[in-house]
Amino acid sequence: MTTTTATPQPSELEDVRAATATDKRRVQHKELWRNRGLLLPAVIFLILLTQIPFLTTIGFSLTKWNLLYPNDRAFAGFDNYTSALTSGDLWPSIVATVLITAFSVVLALLFGLLFAMLLDRNFRGRALARTLMITPFLIMPAAASLIWKYSMFDTNIGMLNWLFRSLHLPVVAWSTEHPMATVVIVLTWQFTPFMMLILLAGLQGQDKGILEAAQVDGAGAWRTFTWITLPHLRMYVEIGVLLGSVIILQVFDPIAILTKGTGGTKTLAYLLYERAFIGLDVGQAAAYGVVTVILTIIVATIALKSVFKVFMAGGSR
Amino acid sequence: MNGSTRSAKGALTTLATWILVLVFFFPVLWMVLNGFKPESLASSVNPTFFFKPVTEGYQLAMDRGMAGYLQNSLTAALTSTIISVLLAIPAAYALSIRRVKNVENSLSFFISTRFMPLAAIVLPLFMIFKTVGLLDNIYVLAIVYGAMNLPVTVWMMRSFFLEVPFEIIEAARVDGAGMFREIVRIVLPLVLPGVAAAALISFIFAWNEYFLALLLTSSAARTTPPFLGSFVDGRGQFLAVLSAAATIAALPVIIAGWVAQKQLVRGLSMGAIK
Numbered sequence: 001m002t003t004t005t006a007t008p009q010p011s012e013l014e015d016v017r018a019a020t021a022t023d024k025r026r027v028q029h030k031e032l033w034r035n036r037g038l039l040l041p042a043v044i045f046l047i048l049l050t051q052i053p054f055l056t057t058i059g060f061s062l063t064k065w066n067l068l069y070p071n072d073r074a075f076a077g078f079d080n081y082t083s084a085l086t087s088g089d090l091w092p093s094i095v096a097t098v099l100i101t102a103f104s105v106v107l108a109l110l111f112g113l114l115f116a117m118l119l120d121r122n123f124r125g126r127a128l129a130r131t132l133m134i135t136p137f138l139i140m141p142a143a144a145s146l147i148w149k150y151s152m153f154d155t156n157i158g159m160l161n162w163l164f165r166s167l168h169l170p171v172v173a174w175s176t177e178h179p180m181a182t183v184v185i186v187l188t189w190q191f192t193p194f195m196m197l198i199l200l201a202g203l204q205g206q207d208k209g210i211l212e213a214a215q216v217d218g219a220g221a222w223r224t225f226t227w228i229t230l231p232h233l234r235m236y237v238e239i240g241v242l243l244g245s246v247i248i249l250q251v252f253d254p255i256a257i258l259t260k261g262t263g264g265t266k267t268l269a270y271l272l273y274e275r276a277f278i279g280l281d282v283g284q285a286a287a288y289g290v291v292t293v294i295l296t297i298i299v300a301t302i303a304l305k306s307v308f309k310v311f312m313a314g315g316s317r
Numbered sequence: 318m319n320g321s322t323r324s325a326k327g328a329l330t331t332l333a334t335w336i337l338v339l340v341f342f343f344p345v346l347w348m349v350l351n352g353f354k355p356e357s358l359a360s361s362v363n364p365t366f367f368f369k370p371v372t373e374g375y376q377l378a379m380d381r382g383m384a385g386y387l388q389n390s391l392t393a394a395l396t397s398t399i400i401s402v403l404l405a406i407p408a409a410y411a412l413s414i415r416r417v418k419n420v421e422n423s424l425s426f427f428i429s430t431r432f433m434p435l436a437a438i439v440l441p442l443f444m445i446f447k448t449v450g451l452l453d454n455i456y457v458l459a460i461v462y463g464a465m466n467l468p469v470t471v472w473m474m475r476s477f478f479l480e481v482p483f484e485i486i487e488a489a490r491v492d493g494a495g496m497f498r499e500i501v502r503i504v505l506p507l508v509l510p511g512v513a514a515a516a517l518i519s520f521i522f523a524w525n526e527y528f529l530a531l532l533l534t535s536s537a538a539r540t541t542p543p544f545l546g547s548f549v550d551g552r553g554q555f556l557a558v559l560s561a562a563a564t565i566a567a568l569p570v571i572i573a574g575w576v577a578q579k580q581l582v583r584g585l586s587m588g589a590i591k
Contacts, residue, residue: 142527
């Protein structure tokens with residue numbers, strides 16, 4: 001682990017440090033309980049609405065329960081999990097979820113880095129350019145998917161195909177010919193501003209003195225970028241990738257609107273929706289919900305540890 | 318490198334930046350333009366860039382009852398924001414200024430609930446609400462959104478609370494201010510920008526949410542995202558009305574986001590980046 005804490009930006013670590021400092025302030029026992037009382041409403045609210053429902057989902061997943069046959073409800077052990085594996089729905093869905101997440105996060109990160117570098121410069125209208133750039137992230141995801149579906153990807157009225165026709169290229173039926181690319185393009189478009197904002201904050205927290213020193217020492221732009229800027233951005237990249245992956249792993253809107261899960265884009269969230277609300281198989285759908293949580297935990301922990309070492313290798317040599 | 322080639326290079330980079338930004342922004346621009354076109358122009362194979370704007374698309378969107386969906390979205394977003402802010406203020410205060418044992422545990426509890434996929438909790442919520450007849454109720458949806466946004470709100474507010482100089486609080490305590498007074502009169506005025514930013518972020522997430530809205534509402538409480546989603550099954554030409562509807566739906570959050578631009582990163586990173 002290379003320490004790149006030349007950053008003056010307060011990190012989560014420092015937050016924790018500040019919290020420990022608060023701990024040191026002497027407080028009486030009675031007050032301690034009153035302070036817990038401050039925390040309690042939020043904690044109880046979350047336990048009621050997220051923890052208990054999750055435990056119930058685990059319970060459902062161990063139950064044979066189809067709403068079409070409400071009287072035929074019984075404990076099923078791991079039947080829903082084994083049938084998920086043998087029916088051939090689960091594995092493609094995990095692959096779809098992971099691929100869509102990985103492609104979108106990596107592409108959004110690269111575009112985000114490009115735009116962050118470009119918009120970190122001083123130029124006329126920079127504030128306007130930034131404002132325009134963050135819009136795709138703010139726009140309602142359902143609206144964004146619809147706009148792309150009809151005004152960009154459509155074979156007749158879509159602008160992409162108009163462009164292709166103008167260049168005498170064959171027209172592409174995006175959502176049927178390249179469903180995965182269709183979903184990834186829209187997600188990348190939406191999440192590039194997210195990554196850009198996070199990386200831009202990182203670039204602005206960079207010590208300009210070090211950059212100037214590097215220039216004086218004759219380091220070229222590329223060397224300065226790989227040896228100073230990238231290592232400095234590491235923490236920001238990690239935060240961006242972690243939060244981006246966790247959000248995109250749950251992705252539902254573009255699937256429901258662009259492909260309806262066809263062509264290898266049936267993510268776990270969409271599969272669960274189909275099984276529960278069209279197939280009415282509560283037990284089976286709950287098993288997919290539990291798998292989604294497991295996948296989220298795996299991705300959130302492993303991705304951070306392995307992918308970054310590769311990605312940041314250039315900077316920490 | 319002499320000065321003039323450097324400035325030429327700079328101008329070129331600026332030009333490239335603008336081209337890329339405009340290409341990136343184009344779908345949004347195109348949406349707004351299409352919303353002001355008559356249907357025949359919007360849905361034509363060859364795009365029109367210059368035209369006489371009409372409000373036909375907006376009229377048609379309103380004829381489809383969009384006002385009602387917007388009203389529901391507003392109710393859900395505002396109510397959920399109030400819920401999460403009211404619950405987050407004391408929690409964030411306890412996690413920053415007051416001492417609570419195991420601050421780290423409490424914080425990771427909050428972050429873990431944020432990372433809980435909605436897919437993992439929607440089935441029991443659906444079943445419970447169905448049993449007690451609370452499906453398709455806008456306030457029920459708002460409560461669920463409140464829970465969805467609470468972790469972000471707590472984390473974000475905490476990062477602002479930590480910036481309050483402890484001397485100010487100590488002075489207030491010496492003056493004998495009680496805890497309630499300390500929060501309302503001393504701390505809150507200092508962190509008001511943070512509270513506002515957290516409220517905006519939670520409004521944005523609730524306004525844009527599609528999955529839960531689709532599953533937990535059907536007609537009376539239906540919000541804007543599932544209404545927009547219903548365009549997918551449309552027949553005939555509808556790009557103008559769709560674009561108009563999408564523009565109206567996106568506008569409140571776009572404006573909120575533009576206003577809160579500086580705080581956006583902090584909200585998105587749950588306060589980790591300032």
